[in-house]
Amino acid sequence: MQPYLRGLVALALAAALTALSGSVAQARPDGEKAKPRVVYLTDVNGCADSFVRLLCDGFISAARRTGVEGRIVTPTVRENLVDTLNLVAKQRYDLVIGFGIVGLPEAMGVVAPRHPQVRFAILDRSHEQVPGRPRNVHGVIFRTSEAAYLAGWLAGRVEQRRRGRDVVGVVGGVRIPAVVDFVIGFTAGVRSASRRTTVLTAYSNDFVDKTKCEAIARSQIARGAGVVFNVAGACGLAALEAAEERRIWGIGVDTDQSFLGPHILTSVVKRFDLGFLALLRRVKAGELLRRGNTVLTLRDGAVGLGKISPKIPSSLRAGVDRLERRIMSGEVRVPGAYPSP
Numbered sequence: 001m002q003p004y005l006r007g008l009v010a011l012a013l014a015a016a017l018t019a020l021s022g023s024v025a026q027a028r029p030d031g032e033k034a035k036p037r038v039v040y041l042t043d044v045n046g047c048a049d050s051f052v053r054l055l056c057d058g059f060i061s062a063a064r065r066t067g068v069e070g071r072i073v074t075p076t077v078r079e080n081l082v083d084t085l086n087l088v089a090k091q092r093y094d095l096v097i098g099f100g101i102v103g104l105p106e107a108m109g110v111v112a113p114r115h116p117q118v119r120f121a122i123l124d125r126s127h128e129q130v131p132g133r134p135r136n137v138h139g140v141i142f143r144t145s146e147a148a149y150l151a152g153w154l155a156g157r158v159e160q161r162r163r164g165r166d167v168v169g170v171v172g173g174v175r176i177p178a179v180v181d182f183v184i185g186f187t188a189g190v191r192s193a194s195r196r197t198t199v200l201t202a203y204s205n206d207f208v209d210k211t212k213c214e215a216i217a218r219s220q221i222a223r224g225a226g227v228v229f230n231v232a233g234a235c236g237l238a239a240l241e242a243a244e245e246r247r248i249w250g251i252g253v254d255t256d257q258s259f260l261g262p263h264i265l266t267s268v269v270k271r272f273d274l275g276f277l278a279l280l281r282r283v284k285a286g287e288l289l290r291r292g293n294t295v296l297t298l299r300d301g302a303v304g305l306g307k308i309s310p311k312i313p314s315s316l317r318a319g320v321d322r323l324e325r326r327i328m329s330g331e332v333r334v335p336g337a338y339p340s341p
Contacts, residue, residue, distance in 0.1 A: 065277060099272075106131055110131075122137065122138075139292070147268045149188055152192070153192055164226075166226075170231060173206060174207060175205070185334055240257070254270050
């Protein structure tokens, strides 16, 4: 067991986590209630990866704000995920959170029933996606379709101002609900702006290989697309590069990608930090997270648009603001891959 223990690497920026939570085994004054203990199991790339670092920072921030004891654990590539989850569960944390690891839902479906006293949460997946739907697994869903609807509407309006046929493209990664939700919302938003606009959608079945997304984007641009929406993570960055090369608009995903250049129309942003905060607040309050989902929406501020290009007229910006208010009030119902909250 000892070599395996060495394989688990705590990566939450050691100094920050030490200041954040101190030692789990640290003695406490008599009568002082122990803080809830939460562990975040992250991708094998660890917090050094630029995207995963955002999630690590979000977890650390949420732990500080709620006063729970937080730990971040990164399994190595050689480790079996079921074994890793088993080992973590034996430490009797109040909550084990996972995100972004290949095979994580399946592993939770195996491990959670073995440890009914431990609570598990899976970020960006629904409880229904965990095999067996264990009673002690909770999902956190982001209704990205709502923010994508706004981006789609804006893309449709911008495309109407361009000469030629009205065409926009969507480059998706793996066809899972978290990706499809973007696509459905974006497509509905485009159609709300103009029924005549053609939406070209293709999936790379990959989040990493940039050549696949570049090929899809180039094909869509050749077919007349004046806007390309990246819903494929790092793979999709090549789609945005193709958009820049062909001098058309690109739309970023997950984080504000306006830093990529003036060709970025806007980005559909997902606030993972608020997902962590929602979970940790419930743990702090002593809730036992059970089977079901926490659904985060535009109204919660958990999804939204990043910066809109300064080249976009104020009339369109005002239109986005009005549409956002109508979605948040419930006047506009946005379709998606998940049930409405």
